[in-house]
Amino acid sequence: MEDYILKQSLWIGGEYRPAATYTELKNPYNLEHIADIAVAGKNDVLDAIASAEQALAKLASLPAFVRAEILEKVAGFLKEEREECAKIISQEAAKPLKAARAEVDRTIMTYTFASHEARRIHGETVPMDAAPGGEGRLAFTVREPIGVIAAITPFNFPMNLVAHKVGPAIAAGNPVVLKPASQTPLSAYKIAELFHRAGLPEGALNVVTGSGRSVGDILMKDERIKMITFTGSPEVGRYIRENSGLKRVTLELGSNSAVIVDKGVNLEKVIPRIVTGAFSYQGQVCISIQRIFVHEKLLEVFTEQFVEEVKKLKTGNPLDEDTDISALISRGDVQRTKEWVDEAVASGAGIKIGGSNSDGIYQPTVLVDVDASEKVSCEEIFAPVVHINRFRTMDEAIEMVNDSKYGLQAGIFTNDIHHGLQAAKRLEVGGVMINDIPTFRVDQMPYGGVKLSGMGREGIKYAVEEMTELKLISFKME
Incomplete structure (x- = not known):
């Protein structure tokens, strides 16, 4: 009898969805066949975007403490399943097990920091009377979710770099369409399951796997996507930046440190x-x-x-x-x-x-x-x-x-x-x-680069700022 091979379907709208085609996932170390991974077609990606857009109002209306509690639950599940998660990373990424465990520990911290930031997203008062004509006014700012976010992540930290995009997005009330690296999809699907168990609204996190170019092109062109956050090569980052129109884009690219x-x-x-x-x-x-x-x-x-x-x-x-x-x-x-x-x-x-x-x-x-x-x-x-x-x-x-x-x-x-x-x-x-x-x-520090190393900053507090819109509210008190 053949060994059981996992058949990993897409995660859209809070449930697994089969794809028309699947591709073999092999362990980079011994080339062992470890899973068959769904290849998203155009309609699958469009459905994921639609699912995220439908979840936007519900997610954004959740009180901050509820979003924080969901993130805390995910961190708790990761603690309980630390060894299983480390072995997933180790198998699909050929990351030494002790390094994989360290990544899971950092992922726990990242979602914990995200839960903290969910509770303290705030604006500030603005001294309108500092300028002539501004007297008699009370003004303040608020931060609102930017909308559906497309997150494209690399293979090298398949759980923690997902967390650096999904964590602040959920903290700020933004649904996500996640496209993980083709070599490390199982970590992303595992996180989707944990968020589902934690009570995240259906459609607030969708995972689609497949060709980076074909999936990415759909995400870049769809006007329902309001922001793209990408970690990867400078060549792909430049392509995304040049083809995303007026979407907000943050890029974490390469280096030769x-x-x-x-x-x-x-x-x-x-x-x-x-x-x-x-x-x-x-x-x-x-x-x-x-x-x-x-x-x-x-x-x-x-x-x-x-x-x-x-x-x-x-x-x-x-x-x-x-x-x-x-x-x-x-x-x-x-x-x-x-x-x-x-x-x-x-x-x-x-x-x-x-x-x-x-x-x-x-x-x-x-x-x-x-x-x-x-x-x-x-x-x-x-x-x-x-x-x-x-x-x-x-x-x-x-x-x-x-x-x-x-x-x-x-x-x-x-x-x-x-x-x-x-x-x-x-x-x-x-x-x-x-x-x-x-x-x-x-994972709480600002992180990002200059020149071809990218634009924008990660680190939960700083990513939340990138993933929210600033709105000014002014009262004329007369």
Whole structure:
């Protein structure tokens, strides 16, 4: 008898709906067939939008405390089913199990923060008499739901990045049509089930899977969609921005994040932290460290100790408890990574460790003497590859970090407060982490980038602001 294969249908209007066609979902590590996933057709996507629009009035009219309680219940369900959720992430994304558990824990926090924000969405009074002609008036602002939101999410944090879009949307009273990454749909469908159990009105959250281009094009063109929130590549982000008309758009795109290691820092403390920032989830993190700039006085000893720390990482099955590095999301990404590294080596870069692959796993790789024009430096590699280069002065280090089309987050380790403040002022990024890695993020902080790293901010409070309209109300008291 064949093993049971899950047949995952669409989630529209508070129920599962079969699709005309399904596609195989395979585990990126061993290519095992783990589910058949519905492929949404045009009418399915239109039905999801219609379902969301029908739910808008009911969701928006729910008292804030009710929306908050729904979000709290989802966080509670996630706590109860933490291990199951972690295994879903691990299987479909090849995320090492300990990293998958950490993602579930962060997802719980994200929905908890969303429940808090649902209770404190408010406006402010406006001093109308500050201008001539404004006297005798009382004015205040309120925040109202923007409407149906289309959320398009990536594979690398299939629960928490969904939460960063769905959480604030529900907190603010906006229904959602969610299009998760094709490789990681099961996490999204699981969340839809939890919201249904928590009492979310039918149609307030719909999940449609299928081709990113075909589903995305429908969402972009439909006037019932009032906002698109997207996390993914700059190329797709630009396409969405250019084809969404007057919809509000927030984009969380790529990066080639850098960290500066100033002279005088404690390498025993710094190096394990940088290894974590460079190789967590195989480097498939938007703020993963890709470029390391080390003061020339520390370069030799830093490189030697860094490589020794990288040797401690264990590769293998993502479901094994001690695995640190597992397969990249696709065999095509392994091949692309190999090509980029080989190109850099052919141009004069040196390999200190790694540079090989097997069974979908690209070995943790450390390069030196990489030219800034190489793809492993100037593009987003999204793989367990970093390079170490030297600098002489802080001005030079900051210029090298800024020599990038991206600007999401950057880090600097220094004992010199002036260098820290200089970096904070001059680094062209959305977030500067002083004495920490650029990969640092907690889920209530504002998060987003500049240049090709995107536009708009996430972090629940800040996302709620993006997902609401500000209305002014003025009373003439005469």
